[in-house]
Amino acid sequence: MTSGRPREFDIDRALEAATQQFWAAGYEATSLQDLLKTMRLSKSSLYQTFGNKHELFVCCIDRYQQTMVSALSEQLANSNSVERFLHDFLEGVISEAKNCSTRKGCFLVNTANELSQRDPVIAKAVSSGIGNVAEVFRQAIEQGKQQKELDSALPTENLVDYFMTSVSGLRTMVKVGADIASLQPVVQLIMQTLSGNKPTYQ
Amino acid sequence: MTSGRPREFDIDRALEAATQQFWAAGYEATSLQDLLKTMRLSKSSLYQTFGNKHELFVCCIDRYQQTMVSALSEQLANSNSVERFLHDFLEGVISEAKNCSTRKGCFLVNTANELSQRDPVIAKAVSSGIGNVAEVFRQAIEQGKQQKELDSALPTENLVDYFMTSVSGLRTMVKVGADIASLQPVVQLIMQTLSGNKPTYQ
DNA sequence: ACAATTATGGACTGATAAGTCCCAAACTTT
DNA sequence: AAAGTTTGGGACTTATCAGTCCATAATTGT
Secondary structure (H helix, E strand, C coil): CCCCCCCCCCHHHHHHHHHHHHHHHCCCCCCHHHHHHHHCCCHHHHHHHHCCHHHHHHHHHHHHHHHHHHHHHHHHHHCCCHHHHHHHHHHHHHHHHCCCCCCCCCHHHHHHHHHCCCCHHHHHHHHHHHHHHHHHHHHHHHHHHHCCCCCCCCCHHHHHHHHHHHHHHHHHHHHHCCCHHHHHHHHHHHHHHHCCCCCCCC | CCCCCCCCCCHHHHHHHHHHHHHHHCCCCCCHHHHHHHHCCCHHHHHHHHCCHHHHHHHHHHHHHHHHHHHHHHHHHHCCCHHHHHHHHHHHHHHHHCCCCCCCCCHHHHHHHHHCCCCHHHHHHHHHHHHHHHHHHHHHHHHHHHCCCCCCCCCHHHHHHHHHHHHHHHHHHHHHCCCHHHHHHHHHHHHHHHCCCCCCCC
16 A cells, blocks of 8 residues: 655664664763764654654664674573683673773663663663573573583572673773773682682683 | 952862762763752852862762772771671672662762763773772782681782672662662672682671 | 952853754655 | 655754853952
8 A cells, every 4th residue: 555765774774873873972972963974864764763862762772682682592502511601701791801992881781870760761671681681691500500510509590690790890890991901810700609619611 | 468258168068069969960961050059059159169060070079089988998997807898898889779769879980881981081080089999998808818808819909800890790780770689699609709708797 | 448259140152952844856656 | 647655954943051251249358
């Protein structure tokens, strides 16, 4: 029935560009002009397609969260050692400290810090996203306990909370400017704690 | 020589008020109107005394940092157990999760997250402040090792970095909305790791 | 009395923000 | 050809922001 000029841009690519912008600069510091530039859209197209800045942001959060969860799930599935999976993730977090320029951290955590206290809609999206990420790690840790890689004396929930806390902490340290040499031993300590202080994977 | 009408407001009280405002809402989200209201100053007085919003903010950061460091030093001096000192600090961090309303986190960490990537002046002030805080914990941990409370096999620097990372992580978890019940076991795990997995102070 | 300083408050500037609206052109399907 | 839709761009509104300036009053020391 309905027809008309077809949309020329790709919604997902536009969302990806918007995400990069929001991720790098935050919500408030990103102006509509910035978005139009990186998304390569006219103002009309943006408002018609995404509603407004706030709705666009929530879309970006959701998309980021889905992407992250599926990537993590895949990595877990392709990994034969849970210990290695967790260790590699931590290493990835602190590897941002190698090149001074990027240090973007995690989009969800950044957003939580910027907006969770004053925007309940965004707070809910972030909280949900972090919950989904934590769920992947819960599965990983459960699997690790069954394979006797991790300390099975402790409740899985505690280990998940501990891991999420550690990841958040490393992210902050990277942002504050810590160097990778000082964070490497921290990663070792975290992994030792998770595995019940057996010698850990290097 | 010079005389004139004496200043009617107290600079330190004004800085305290400004700090509370910046702390609660962040730098960008705090307008000059907000500051005038909480500081109970006229616009002229604010600009004459503190220069501008940015300089005022740096003053707040410095003042906060000094206050925090001296308070921590005092607590450490008055504490007979280093383990208890560290444990109480972690408990204080997660106790914010009890009353949903406040959850302000640490002013330095908040600022690092908001501005460190794009404001080098503030980044330096924050980094310096966090360094001073870490120094107190370094002294504490050194003392703990000498008193055989902590695992002396590990370098002090690593333990300090681990502790700072853990604190930052807990702060983020609180902000994201974690409840105190799930963070309590995390605190236990952190303390066990610091003390070399002896049974820890409850 | 006089100079120096701080006080208040409002007017003002220049910039930027998000969002609305309108228009003419481009494109697709019927 | 006609209807429906998207395109880009610019004009516009409304609001807010940080910061400057000025006039006037209040209070101090000399």
